[in-house]
Amino acid sequence: MTLPFRQLILCSLVSALSLVSTLPNINSAKAAVGGCPTPALSRFKRHKVVRGETLESIAQRYNLIPTTIIGMNPALQSGAIAPVGSVLQIPPYNGIVVEVPRGQTWRQVAAQYKVRADSLFEVNGCQQDPRIVFVPGVNWSPNGVVTKSPLPTDAGTPNRASLSGYPLGEVATVGLAYGWQINPATGQVFFHSGVDLLAPIGTDVLAIAPGTVAFANDQGSYGKLVIINHSGGLQSRYAQLDSIKVSVGQQVKKGDLLGTVGTSGQPTSSQPHLHFEVRSSSSLGWVAEDPNGYLKK
Numbered sequence: 001m002t003l004p005f006r007q008l009i010l011c012s013l014v015s016a017l018s019l020v021s022t023l024p025n026i027n028s029a030k031a032a033v034g035g036c037p038t039p040a041l042s043r044f045k046r047h048k049v050v051r052g053e054t055l056e057s058i059a060q061r062y063n064l065i066p067t068t069i070i071g072m073n074p075a076l077q078s079g080a081i082a083p084v085g086s087v088l089q090i091p092p093y094n095g096i097v098v099e100v101p102r103g104q105t106w107r108q109v110a111a112q113y114k115v116r117a118d119s120l121f122e123v124n125g126c127q128q129d130p131r132i133v134f135v136p137g138v139n140w141s142p143n144g145v146v147t148k149s150p151l152p153t154d155a156g157t158p159n160r161a162s163l164s165g166y167p168l169g170e171v172a173t174v175g176l177a178y179g180w181q182i183n184p185a186t187g188q189v190f191f192h193s194g195v196d197l198l199a200p201i202g203t204d205v206l207a208i209a210p211g212t213v214a215f216a217n218d219q220g221s222y223g224k225l226v227i228i229n230h231s232g233g234l235q236s237r238y239a240q241l242d243s244i245k246v247s248v249g250q251q252v253k254k255g256d257l258l259g260t261v262g263t264s265g266q267p268t269s270s271q272p273h274l275h276f277e278v279r280s281s282s283s284l285g286w287v288a289e290d291p292n293g294y295l296k297k
Contacts, residue, residue, distance in 0.1 A: 039125030071140025165208030194277035223265020
């Protein structure tokens with residue numbers, strides 16, 4: 001029997017909430033894939049209520065709305081006030097925990113809750129087949145009807161003019177585009193958060209716009225990585241380098257040398273390339289954007 005969508009959501013919420021108290025066990029079993037953020041479920045905190053605190057003051061402390069905390073703590077859903085000494089589960093963002101219904105995928109969950117699939121993927125540590133997911137930007141409701149909070153997942157769009165350039169001296173062939181792709185090495189479907197620009201090892205890698213170097217070191221599957229923060233809440237990333245020519249805190253201009261193309265980290269292709277990303281600042285951290293709108297030679 002197929003349940004109506006509203007009833008299916010309510011059943012999923014109830015089932016998932018019954019697992020919230022066991023989050024530490026879930027967390028230890030689900031680690032982030034290399035190069036991805038730590039899963040939201042691994043970032044829950046525990047807050048012990050002290051005298052004088054209210055649900056509103058606790059929510060404000062963690063930059064959440066009160067209904068988020070109520071949704072994560074079943075004992076509060078009857079309208080009870082959190083007693084002094086009780087321990088509350090505190091998520092890293094506003095959102096809900098959902099058990100992926102049998103026969104569905106997390107992509108279908110993303111579509112049902114109208115959230116970006118790539119944001120849901122990264123927030124949950126780039127897991128290929130998670131059975132429990134944190135859905136960001138969705139408000140819990142006692143009647144099972146969920147509403148969506150404004151979520152600036154594309155905060156950089158109005159400032160595209162401030163970020164425009166090309167990270168190589170010449171326009172390169174795209175080895176692997178941005179978006180959902182099939183990993184040529186493993187055959188698995190995955191979300192490619194940037195674009196791979198084919199270039200020989202040792203090719204100069206250039207800053208696409210002025211900014212400040214926020215990271216310049218080895219970073220997991222990214223290999224040797226340079227991250228530049230730009231104005232307008234935008235960020236560019238240059239990964240799998242052979243060498244790094246800048247340091248953290250350094251101010252760079254458009255066209256400055258950042259490093260050279262290499263094969264460090266875990267490249268998705270055997271052909272040497274620059275893995276290039278553009279990200280925008282949001283309430284979920286740095287969210288991957290399609291680099292094509294920023295690449296101008």
